[in-house]
Amino acid sequence: MPPRRRRSSAPSRSTRARLDRPALHALAHPLRSRLLGQLRVHGDATATELAQTLGTNTGATSYHLRRLEEVGLVADTGAGSGRRRVWTAVPERAAPDDGPDVPDEPLDEDDAAALAWLERDYVDHFAGQAVGWLDTRDAWPQPWADECGLADHAVLVSAEQLVSLQAELGEVLARYRRAGAGHPGAKRVVVYTCPLPVDAPPMR
Numbered sequence: 269m270p271p272r273r274r275r276s277s278a279p280s281r282s283t284r285a286r287l288d289r290p291a292l293h294a295l296a297h298p299l300r301s302r303l304l305g306q307l308r309v310h311g312d313a314t315a316t317e318l319a320q321t322l323g324t325n326t327g328a329t330s331y332h333l334r335r336l337e338e339v340g341l342v343a344d345t346g347a348g349s350g351r352r353r354v355w356t357a358v359p360e361r362a363a364p365d366d367g368p369d370v371p372d373e374p375l376d377e378d379d380a381a382a383l384a385w386l387e388r389d390y391v392d393h394f395a396g397q398a399v400g401w402l403d404t405r406d407a408w409p410q411p412w413a414d415e416c417g418l419a420d421h422a423v424l425v426s427a428e429q430l431v432s433l434q435a436e437l438g439e440v441l442a443r444y445r446r447a448g449a450g451h452p453g454a455k456r457v458v459v460y461t462c463p464l465p466v467d468a469p470p471m472r
Contacts, residue, residue: 289379291339296382299324300332301389304341307357309458312345314354394460416457422466430463437461 295301302322307313313321315330322329333355336342340358347354398418405413425433441459448454 288339291341292379292386293382294335294339294341296385297332298389299328300336301386301393303329303332304336304357305393307342307355309456312347312354312356314348314352316352318355394462397458397460412455434461434463 295304299322303318306318306321310321315333316326318333319326319329333342333353337344337355342355343358345354345356401417405416408416423433
């Protein structure tokens with residue numbers, strides 16, 4: 269999930285990971301970002317399972333999972349046996365679809381480069397997810413086939429209203445996340461939010 273260029277007002281919890289500088293730099297690697305994304309969307313998995321899904325080898329997957337573990341982004345569930353470790357994504361301090369927080373202190377040149385790479389990598393990831401849906405939607409029954417996919421909604425807001433809009437969308441998603449957890453017909457759905465200005469930026 270992409271880092272958000274903002275400070276979070278959400279309370280910190282010991283069970284939730286924060287994207288500090290070491291985590292930011294650890295994630296600025298194509299395989300590591302894919303590993304974390306795969307665990308967040310599809311759930312716990314072994315290095316072998318992840319390697320098969322992502323088209324790499326188990327040795328590389330194991331190495332990069334350990335690097336992600338060092339910075340607190342993934343953890344060993346303890347459910348494996350012997351050398352077979354089952355990995356899980358550590359929940360973020362922000363909601364999973366809200367993206368991790370970047371450090372509150374000013375970013376140096378290396379931090380900014382790592383963040384810029386992550387943001388662009390996330391756009392590539394989203395494009396892949398969207399194309400994947402177009403390739404498979406005919407296999408889904410109604411109303412899944414009608415309700416999933418891309419849509420845009422134009423709104424006119426001030427900067428303050430945009431902040432409120434994002435917060436309200438986060439609350440709606442959190443409510444459905446809780447409601448779906450116990451529903452027998454629930455399927456995992458990832459909802460991407462990406463407000464983009466249409467007008468020119470304000471004069472400075």
